[in-house]
Amino acid sequence: MNENKNYQHPDVQDPENDELEIDWMEILRKIIAIRKTLYKAAGVGVVLGIIIALSIPKQYTVTVTLSPEMGGDKAGGGLASLASSFLGGGANSSPDALNATLAPDIVASTPFILELFNTKVQTLDGKLDTTLVAYLDEQQSPWFSYIVKAPSMAIGAIKSLFSEEADTVSALNPFQLTEKEASKVEAIKQSIIAEVDKKTAKTTISVTLQDPKVTAIVADSVVAKLQQYIIDYRIKKAKEDCAYLEQLYKERQQEYYEAQSKYAHYFDSNRNIAFQSVRAEQERLQNDMNLAYQVYSQVAQQLQVARAKIQEEKPVFAVVEPATVPLLPSSTSKKVIVLGFIILTVCATGVWTLIGKDYINNLCQSIQGKN
Template sequence: MSENKNYQHPDVQEAENDELEIDWMEILRKIITIRKTLYKAAGVGVVLGIIIALSIPKQYTVTVTLSPEMGGDSKGGGLASLASSFLGGGASSSSNDALNVTLAPDIVSSTPFILELFNTRVQTLDGEIDTTLVTYLDEQKGPWWGYIKSAPSMAIKAIKSLLTDRTDTISILNPFQLTYQEKSKVEYLKKQIVAEIDTRTGMTTINATLQDPKVAAIIADSVVAKLQQYIIDYRIKKAKEDCTYLEELYHERQQEYYKAQSKYAHYFDSNRNIAFQSVRAEQERLQNDMNLAYQVYSQVAQQLQVARAKIQEEKPVFAVVEPATIPLFPSNTSRKVILLGVTILTICITGIWQLIGKHYFRKIKSIISNKIL
């Protein structure tokens, strides 16, 4: 019985296929009917596409690739270990480093790092603008709809500038409390300057995207330099603190040794021909004090040499695989693609409205009018 329920007569299937073909043919006929409207829509789409394509400013992206080789040899084969072995000490042990190379993207996108780029000197390719990055951001162009969106805030800003003395509006950059304009520039640069890392190979890629190719190259190069210096400063900070402490301790122990040596020499010269046992005992005590001071002084000197060698050992080495170069072509979407996309989108929206939307709109309108009546 179930087979009989699912069974359809061949004539019925042919009728449904014919009906489906008739539906597609009907759609094709409707499209042919509204072809003049679609032609007009295509013309409007071309105009809109040209306007939008010309309104979007060009963007240039500079990519820099780094291959960092961090210091701190775990096997004790660094300069500190070599100095320690020459001076009679043990091999230096590896230290756990809180700053990992995988944190480079987070460092680049941090607010303090972005704020350090504000005063970077930049120059456009045509040489017309030579200023700081924070000032150059005000010179960048935007699409016309962006000005319409920001028109209220620009009007309020203009009114405030008229009512307020210009000397009072100048403020020093405060990372703890940024103004609205500073915050918006920081957020913009966080999107335009991006660092990515391949966890498998350790390769770090830095992308800087701005409207001028030379400015983008300068900023990408500055980001690399600041990132290197940031990591180097962090890596050698502890070693520098240890070295500074050992230098102070070295000078203190040196003065103690010199005093003990001078005291022993003075006592020895003053009592050279005296054969009393008490004199010999005091002389032996002073000599022991001098020898002990020398041993401590010698050990601190060895540790100081190891600490100085460790500063150089802790410095990471960055191999710049792909340096910053001025790009020749923009990196954003081509104007031809924008023109074609807007034209096709306009045609599709017009066709859907003519074929489907207008019919349902009239139906909904008639239903509403009947309910009102």
């Protein structure tokens, strides 16, 4: 009689087919058994959530989008091609050191931020009309931030007892900033974010502050200063060439007027004299005058071209999304914060009650058994 070698006793299980089974009903029964504890945890979460939510001030974000106006096919020529090479279009082929990828670095640079210090801002309620650097002192901070800053504030207070501060306000020195100025520069850097999308050739600037009107004003100022920075860079060489030609034009003009005056004076003085030497001198003076006029005319033409090039070199920007006063805050909603704390406290309490206690007890027992 042949035995079935593939037969397996029903009490013996294949370890490969053994799967981890979760008894959901048992877990549900345990959760129901600790429901009162979970209710208390939810109440604690509500209280903590309300405290944290009321402590965090509202913040508003204004986003401005810039785009280059595409021009013709002139390489490095028209207005649009220059703007395109800066803001992303053709940035790889542009020989300029300043291109689209540097826009975020420009906005985050210390000299650029220092230029924003004296920007005039006004709050939405009209109660505050001051500069941006003064407005930073008026912004609110959550109470727990003072706990974090307490050690540095204490150290600063101790230092102030042993150092004398000047009563007069000195001008900003980008080379050597004070500790207070450096902290405000860093605060503004964190409030302003510039990003460049190389695919769409768009530059996006976002400003986040606590007052909606101040945020819109600062965003508009950042865009204006960034545009002016790019324009100044682009036309710097053209303006230097134009200034040189202006000086050269005045010099050649003066030389031509002097040569013309000498010729006219000599011609009037020797009009009725028929000597050959007089005619030779007259011809020489006339040639000098004509030569001076030719040089003067060429410089004048070059000056007109240089003046036109300044306007041509200016990059052209299209503001796709301008700065507007936001109506709704961009910070996390207070309801979401409260709900998050409720979920966090309930989950933490449930995990600790169902798993954490037993794990700690078993760990302690194993340690005691080894000892």
